[in-house]
Amino acid sequence: MEIDAAKQLGAALAMGLGAIGPGIGIGLIGSKAMEAMGRNPEAAGTIQTNMILAIAFAESIGIFALVIALLLKFV
Amino acid sequence: MRQKLIDALWGTTTRKTWTIVVVVLLIASLVTKFVLPVPPPHVALSGEPIFSSGPAWFTNSVLTTIIVDIILILLALLTRFSLKEVPSGLQNVMEAVIEALYGLAESVAGKNASKFFPWVATIFLFVIISNWSGLIPGVGSIGFYHPTEAHGAEGEGHGFLLDNQLAMAGGSIILAAPEKTQGAAVAAESEHGKFVPLFRAPSADLNVTFALAIATMVMVQIWGVRHLGGGYFRKFFNFSGPNGFMKGINGFVGILELISEFARIIAFGFRLFGNIFAGEIVLATMAFLFAFLLPIPFYALEVFVGFVQALVFMMLALVFFQMSTISHGSHDEHH
Numbered sequence: 070m071e072i073d074a075a076k077q078l079g080a081a082l083a084m085g086l087g088a089i090g091p092g093i094g095i096g097l098i099g100s101k102a103m104e105a106m107g108r109n110p111e112a113a114g115t116i117q118t119n120m121i122l123a124i125a126f127a128e129s130i131g132i133f134a135l136v137i138a139l140l141l142k143f144v
Numbered sequence: 145m146r147q148k149l150i151d152a153l154w155g156t157t158t159r160k161t162w163t164i165v166v167v168v169l170l171i172a173s174l175v176t177k178f179v180l181p182v183p184p185p186h187v188a189l190s191g192e193p194i195f196s197s198g199p200a201w202f203t204n205s206v207l208t209t210i211i212v213d214i215i216l217i218l219l220a221l222l223t224r225f226s227l228k229e230v231p232s233g234l235q236n237v238m239e240a241v242i243e244a245l246y247g248l249a250e251s252v253a254g255k256n257a258s259k260f261f262p263w264v265a266t267i268f269l270f271v272i273i274s275n276w277s278g279l280i281p282g283v284g285s286i287g288f289y290h291p292t293e294a295h296g297a298e299g300e301g302h303g304f305l306l307d308n309q310l311a312m313a314g315g316s317i318i319l320a321a322p323e324k325t326q327g328a329a330v331a332a333e334s335e336h337g338k339f340v341p342l343f344r345a346p347s348a349d350l351n352v353t354f355a356l357a358i359a360t361m362v363m364v365q366i367w368g369v370r371h372l373g374g375g376y377f378r379k380f381f382n383f384s385g386p387n388g389f390m391k392g393i394n395g396f397v398g399i400l401e402l403i404s405e406f407a408r409i410i411a412f413g414f415r416l417f418g419n420i421f422a423g424e425i426v427l428a429t430m431a432f433l434f435a436f437l438l439p440i441p442f443y444a445l446e447v448f449v450g451f452v453q454a455l456v457f458m459m460l461a462l463v464f465f466q467m468s469t470i471s472h473g474s475h476d477e478h479h
Contacts, residue, residue, distance in 0.1 A: 121452060122459060126456070129411070129456075132414070132415065132419050132422055133414055135418060135422050136418040136421070143189060144189060
């Protein structure tokens with residue numbers, strides 16, 4: 070395989086596979102947060118803050134994949 | 145209806161001033177578009193030296209870091225020397241920010257909050273200002289063309305054109321076939337040389353984020369030693385246990401702790417860099433897909449992401465500081 074083609078494939082695979090885990094994680098976090106808000110609407114404020122923090126952590130794994138994909142594509 | 149519109153634009157002196165400012169800026173941007181060459185979109189992974197013959201360390205992200213520092217120091221000094229019993233204006237804002245941050249530090253670190261607060265609040269303020277500095281119009285789009293003699297060394301250069309799909313020829317956006325696009329991009333390149341922006345958001349440069357990450361993890365070790373003395377390092381080199389098997393397990397756990405300490409530096413650095421850098425690329429791509437209205441929601445998203453990432457950096461630093469002050473033995477008893 071040509072080195073350029075391998076690079077493009079590698080970038081696409083890194084981004085596509087790397088987005089699966091964070092996607093599932095963010096979905097789980099969101100669903101659990103909604104459940105918690107439904108059970109205890111008074112705590113919605115704190116739950117929302119913590120949910121956004123947790124989502125940021127899950128999302129950063131997807132961002133790692135994105136950085137790898139960008140490195141493959143542009144360097 | 146028409147009267148309402150005139151009122152909204154020309155009703156009071158303030159409205160008149162703003163209308164004039166907006167119209168002047170619009171005309172200026174239109175004029176400069178035809179007078180100055182429009183840079184082709186490019187993706188640079190690291191900061192680039194501003195002056196082609198100047199020092200290599202003086203990159204655009206260094207310049208922006210210095211500007212961010214000056215802004216923060218000036219804000220602090222201005223507030224410091226105009227402190228009043230009854231706060232107003234700037235002092236109100238600063239007090240609100242500091243109170244919110246201190247409340248956050250207290251909720252995580254408890255009685256240690258006053259020790260950790262200066263460090264984590266400085267990190268938060270620096271990171272949030274540098275995240276948002278990349279969103280100011282002109283950052284990343286105003287710059288110089290370097291002469292093309294550096295073009296031969298493009299293999300080690302950092303500038304790359306978003307070729308094949310997107311190109312900007314003569315200031316208008318075209319979605320062209322690869323050969324045509326490459327032709328246009330190469331023409332723009334050879335006509336003016338390589339484009340280097342004057343400013344670049346500090347958090348979009350790995351050097352800045354890794355410097356912050358390394359400094360934070362060094363501070364974690366310092367707080368650990370201050371609170372637990374030499375016993376802090378027993379976390380990493382622990383060979384105690386009732387029998388040989390447990391001794392081996394504990395030793396292995398120590399090695400894992402040591403590795404995770406370095407993994408945290410990498411995660412810290414890449415999280416901030418990746419989020420901000422990816423945000424800039426998303427904004428650039430959206431602007432070149434469709435220049436009007438489409439980038440606005442992404443712009444709002446990037447403002448939010450900049451805030452959340454600053455918050456995440458601060459919270460993680462706080463949690464690591466707090467964890468390092470708890471001795472390993474007492475930590476086990478809680479479980």
